[in-house]
Each structure stands twice: as structure tokens, then as C-alpha cells.
Amino acid sequence: MEPLLQVEDLTIAFVEDNTQTVVVDKAGFSVKSGEVICIVGESGCGKSVTALSLLGLLSPNARIIDGSIIFEGKDLLKMNEKELDGIRGSEATMVFQDVMNSLNPVLTIGNQLTEIIRIHMGYDRKKANEYAIEMIKKVGLPDAKAVMKKYPHMLSGGMQQRVMIAIALACGPKLIIADEPTTALDVTIQLQIMKLLVELQKEFHMSILLITHDIGLVAELADRVIIMYAGQFMEEAPVNQLFDHPSHPYTRALLESVPCIYDDPDKKLSSIPGTVPDNYQDIEGCRFFGRCSYGIPACKEKQVYSELEEGHFVRCHRAVKEEIPFV
């Protein structure tokens, strides 16, 4: 079956005073229908930029310099703004981390929700209103009619995020791109929102591309996982495979540095020494080399990205040769 979204060789750079800084380097992945894919990485690794680029939402100083984004057989990069508008908000939508700034503070929830329904689905005011109330009920907000008349600041963070989800789901999208949708929320609210997303995803048979830094969330939600570091995909694997047999040294270090409430209490938390290198776009070899405990001279020369097993890709010389012992 054709994947819903097929991204190839996506390269994005920030341009400033005639200098280009490549922040996403030849990213390639696909999202199948009904699948949950997570892109995981630490701040500044390029995961959010990747997500924003898919729907043409990059800031003006960012450029896509190479690659293709094929959504349902059409290349989004070759579309003009008007054609894109037909897809954004209806076929593919986005849920942002910062709900406070994503909702319009001077319009009521009802206004913002019916606007998108009327534009994309062509409903008249009355029908759109009824449908909007349905959607608000669907995302589990009590007293839907009252919520329609409220302004964003009158709702709590969790309720605002539910409204965002209602807006994203209103036109029955095939793909939802969620950029850290629960990072700003408390843990008990986070669980409510994640459960809601998963239930709705099953009900509407959507695909979700989830951007997150939280390994725990990945384990709870993902079908497939992509680990990103310094603008590159380091490893991609089905979720069970990734947690059972993490192959890239960075993936392993990341998994081991997460304190888990069910760990052995005396376990020492392992940390990754050092920091992400500056100007990593100029590094020829592996970008994790300086912090990796398995590095060999070959790592400094060039990179490899190959498939270990079906669907399990890794960017590491030694993992490819199975030279890294499992711990």
C-alpha cells in the first residue's frame, strides 16, 4: 500500500546574511495510514523544524533546500499557498505545544471552531454551529454550549489543548502532526489528553506524527520511532524493536538516562558526557562521535545509514557490524 506521507531527502537550512545553516539533513521517512510515528530528540535537534516544514509553516528565514514531501501522491513542496490551504486544516492538521499562542485570544472558541468547519466543509452557520458542539463533546469537554461562547483565557491549559484537538479533528484529517502536545501540561492532565488522542485516532483511523522529547510517551504511544540528533536521523525502528534492541549508542544513552519510577532504586543514572557540537553541519563523520563511548577512527571519516533488519535503520558503523555489545 502507498504510504500516506512520504518524505525523502528533506534538507532544511536557516539563512542569515548569506550564510546557510543546515538544521535538518536529508531526513527521509514515511507514515502509513493509521500509524503513530514518533520523532524523538533533544532540544535543537531539528524535530520541530521537520514537523513545521511538512505543512509549509516554516519561519521566513528557513528554507527547504532539497527533498520532496509526498502527501497522498502529491508533492506538497510544488504546491502554491492556495493549494496548500486546501490540505492544511482539513486533510492534514497540526496540534502545537503552546496552546496559549495558537488560539486567537480575541475570538471565542465557537468562532475559531466554526470558521474552519465553514471554510473546509462548506457548512452554513447553523449547521457548523451544531457540528462544532458535537466536536467539543467528542474531546470530552463538559457543557459544550457554554464552552463555545468562552474565550481561550477562560479555559485551563488542558481544556485549551482539548479545543486545539477539536479544531484539528473537525474536518476529519488523515494526518495529525502533534508537536509536543502535552509538554506544557501536568502529568495527570497529560495522560487524559494522550488517551483522548489515541481513542480518536482509532475511531477516525488517522495517522499521527508525534514530535516529543519524552521517551516515556514514545513507549506509551508509538508504532514506529525515529531518533534524531543534530539534524539527522540516527535510528528508526518499530517501537518494541527500539526498546528491546536499541542499536545506536545515542539511542541507548538516551534510554538509560531516563529516570523511571519502576527502576531499581540504587541504579546510577547514566548521563551523556558533553554537549551537542556547534556547527554540526560541517562535521563529515558521525555527529555523535565526540560523546560516544564506542567511537573508532572510521567514525570520524564518514557516515553510514543502513538497514539492520526490516524496518530498523541505524546510522552507526559499529552497530551495522554488530560490534556493540548489548547491555
Added chain:
Amino acid sequence: MYNKEDRKPLMVTRGLKKYYPVRGTTIGKNSPVTHAVDGVDFEIYEGETLGIVGESGCGKSTIGRQIVALEKPTSGHVLYQGESISEMSTRQLRKIRTQLQMVFQDSTSSLNPRKQVYDILAAPMLYHGITTGDNLDGEINRLLDLVGLPKSMKHRYPHEFSGGQRQRIGIAKALSVKPRLIVCDEPVSALDVSVQAQILNLLKQLQDEFKLTYVFIAHGLGAVRYVSSRIAIMYLGRIVEIANTQELFDDPVHPYTKALFDASPIPAPKLRGRERIVLKGEIPSSVNPPKGCRFHTRCPYAIPSCEINDPPLIPVKPGSNHMAACPVLLAERER
């Protein structure tokens, strides 16, 4: 791990309350107030790490600020070595401020952007007479070394550092005056996981080296469990459960504690289908906290009496220092 009777507490709070007037209302007798901290009693023992966990607005940071005398309680006391710091004069406070230090969550806004690291670290030491001009250089080198920063960086400004490095400077600043107790208010929440681990390990190592006492405030259980010997769980201005870390994780009593455990994502995809409590509804406002048990609006175990009676924090077993404020589940356990 520790017995209550063995050790004397370094710090005790009794009936600690802090109310803030609600912004935008006139101040008067009956004007609305936020009940940030609403009657909290606990002890902090020398050399331990007390973790305080709760969701936003539960009052955990307010408690932290009261412990180090950055805020005066509305009523109640904070007793440091038996003396009430809430009643001390500024002069008296100045003397003990060196012993009570704080590490803040936001390292960007807690370090002066116009000063070099050297000056940031020098100022408190000179002010409190910890060191004199001759030894200053050596002392600053020693501090940077302790927190794992190269000495060559001392003439840089805060913005030239990464988030993790800035947090190290914050820790060095707290250490510079040789404190006994450090309140760490979400010190790793703003950092990436790999860097979080570095900072948590550093805090642990410094505690061993200088026999420090920590109060570790956080909203995530993972990090708190890793550093704390005892944990207090807070909800809407109250402690709902407090116990030794191991006991709390092995045998949580309060429904909120259980829900909090269940809500923490576990990095193991195979445990995905596990049974867990999913709380309904939102966190109520602390301006008008619910009557009776504050958790009853979201509690899956609530019975009618929960809406009326305010549950006290009582030992789970007689004499135990594991305490919980849920008569419903405590009665069920005895059966």
C-alpha cells in the same frame, strides 16, 4: 531507611499557610485569596533529601521559598534549628541566609546577564565574608571545579553557556556560601534528559561530599525518586501523603499518589495495556478549593463524607512515618 526518632530535624514547619490576594481585586477583608499553601506540617532531617511533588499550583514552590525565608508565611512557622525564621528581623536573617540556599528552575533569569561568572560567584562570598580578596580567585576556581566547569570559563557571561552549564553555575552560586540546606526548585525541568542526568548526579555527589540537606521540588516522579530519601505529595496547598521513598513507591495509599504514579509514562512499550487510574476533570482553582477533601472532585474512591470532612494527615500504621490523608482507603486497608 531512617527512623523518625533517631535524628533531630534541621527544619520544622508548623501550620504553614500562604495566601496571595487575587490580582485585579481590591484588597479588603473579604477579597478573594489564592490558598497557595494551606496548613502544612513536616520535618526536614539533616542529611536527607526531601522531595516535594505536585502539579502546577499545588504550592510546592511557595513552600520552597518560605523555607529559605524569601517569603513570610501568612500564618504558621518555619523553625530552623528550633528558631522561627518567619519572625526574625532582616539582620538576624542575614546571618542564617548563608545556611539556607536555593537553586532555581530558570537559570536564565536567576543569573545576572550583565555579570561574568566570576562576579556572580564572588559577590555572595565577599558580602558574607566567606572569603577575602586574596583567596577569592582560588575559591572561585575551586567552586567551578566542584560543579564540573573549566576554570577558563570564569570570565564569560551567562548567555554564553548552555542550559545545563548555567544550572551548574546556579549550583556553584548556592554552594559558594557553604550552606547546610539547599532548596532545589525544579532544577532539571527545563533541561534535556541527557543533561538532566548529569545535573542529578552532580547534586547527589555534592550532597555526599558536603553532607548537604536538600529539599527537591519537582512535578515529575522519576527525577524525585532518584534523588530523594523521603517524598511528600502535595495537592492544592496540602500534603496528601508523605513517606520514605521506597515505602511510597512500594505501597502508595492516597488515591492522588496512585493516580500520579499511573500517569507517569513508563519507557517500556510492553506495559502499555496496564491497568491504571485516569483522573477525570481539571485541577480545581485554589481560590475556592473544594470543601472537605480537596481531591474529592476527581477521586475515583470518593464517598459522600469526603465532601464534608477535611481529612487529617495520619500515620498509615501506628508509629509509622508513612502518613496519608485518606480515611477511606486507610479504613479499607485495616479490613
